[in-house]
Amino acid sequence: MSTSIILPRIMQIGEGASDDISSVVLSLGCYHPLIVTDKVMVQLGYIATIQSNLRDNGIESQVYDETIPEPTTASLLAGVDLVRHGHFDSIIAVGGGSPIDSAKAISILGIHGGQMRDYKVPRIVNKQGLPVIAIPTTAGTGSEATRFTVITDEKTDEKMLCMGNGFMPTATLLDFNLTLSAPPRVTADTGIDALTHAIEAYVSRKANQYSDFQALTAMRLLTANLRAVFHDGYNKPARKSMMLGAHLAGVAFSNASVALVHGMSRPIGAAFHVPHGLSNAMLLPAVTRFSIPAATERYADCARAMGIAEASESDKIANEKLITELESLNEELKVPSLAEFGVERKKFFELMPLMAEQALASGSPDNNPVIPTSEQIIAIYQSLWDAV
Incomplete structure (x- = not known):
């Protein structure tokens, strides 16, 4: 019996891999990414570095830094609204598993609408949202290479598992230097x-x-x-x-x-x-x-x-x-x-x-x-x- 293997289309691995963000964005034919992250990544200066890199290569970006640990349906709303009413052609997810999981959900909800509950298992989500470029800053969740996202319904306290090829990031940049600041x-x-x-x-x-x-x-x-x-x-x-x-x-x-x-x-x-x-x-x-x-x-x-x-x-x-x-x-x-x-x-x-x-x-x-x-x-x- 054969096995279907799903991976990100592009993977950059090694010290300094995050410096390649502009070439990866452009290789996907994208010019207007939304950066989904949290305030810690902003405070550490990672987002300013990424935006400077993008700007030097003619790519203008906007930052959504309202993601939270253990993301909830409510924490996604403002990001989803940005995608629905903006002109973004991609999402750059920077942070641990929570920002990356949030970015995956925002990608699907922003393009296809509905509520997060509509996408939880047993439904399999294979339709594509905006391409997600994942830059993890922790060595743990593996979300940068998985076809899953987990979002909590804060009204019922249920952690909803959502899965399908639509949640697989299009590209992943693995730069261990970004993990050095993790406590x-x-x-x-x-x-x-x-x-x-x-x-x-x-x-x-x-x-x-x-x-x-x-x-x-x-x-x-x-x-x-x-x-x-x-x-x-x-x-x-x-x-x-x-x-x-x-x-x-x-x-x-x-x-x-x-x-x-x-x-x-x-x-x-x-x-x-x-x-x-x-x-x-x-x-x-x-x-x-x-x-x-x-x-x-x-x-x-x-x-x-x-x-x-x-x-x-x-x-x-x-x-x-x-x-x-x-x-x-x-x-x-x-x-x-x-x-x-x-x-x-x-x-x-x-x-x-x-x-x-x-x-x-x-x-x-x-x-x-x-x-x-x-x-x-x-x-x-x-x-x-x-x-x-």
Whole structure:
């Protein structure tokens, strides 16, 4: 059986790749891009540099910097309005996963109209919006190479997964220099997010030979460098490897899928505003322990790719080491518990049935080695609190 592989049409990878923004825009036949970003990127001077580069090459741009972490339908409205009433022919997305996800949504809504809810799964969105040129500034989400976007409906606190080729960026510029300013907490959360992408893509029921190669390579790069960049953000070789690893993990899960961790993570983020990578980190050890019995060889492969188990060791030992490593990684990267983050226990327990329902509705748990019941998801949620 063949596998359909979807990638950005153009990829510039390496130090200084963002300097090529003008040539990429012009190669697409575009002259009037909207830059979608956040205020941090403006404050750091990244947007001024990009606009100067564009202006020097005869390209006039406008900036929309109102995106927010964990974007909502409301946070998109002003950007969508700009596209609908402006004369833009492309979008340049600069920032972490939230600005890039926002740009993807604005691209589709601005051209095709409707509400974000109209585009959530199970609908597959293959029609194209404005071409998106993604310039990530974190090594984590992989959004620059995925056909997904996640937007929260703030009225229902549902994180809506939207997917299809229409959400795949047309071009991606991977410049690890733009990640040097990321603080330790962001570095840790986005790095574990990327590691989760790689692991889930490899154990997914939709895994294929192509995604397997990307996922295993990503695991090697991420595990070898995540601790280093957490402790020293200006370690350029480690930042370079993290950027490539996160990108490959994005390619892997975009062409396979994520699974139970992501299905359970989105409701936590929507209800309690826990950053996506952080909720993934909280869940990864428990979900891995739950899922190993149905994919012992696959999870053992992960442990070996991560360099924490020898090829000569049994799958059982490799998987024990995998769980130990995931717990150790959370401890070293100072991943807080739900209580330490400030989640209210009573509200969390009250919402567990709804969160389980939302997790299952996302479709991601159906890709897990063990397809869980609502009761099993609730039990895993509860274990996060019981472990404190």
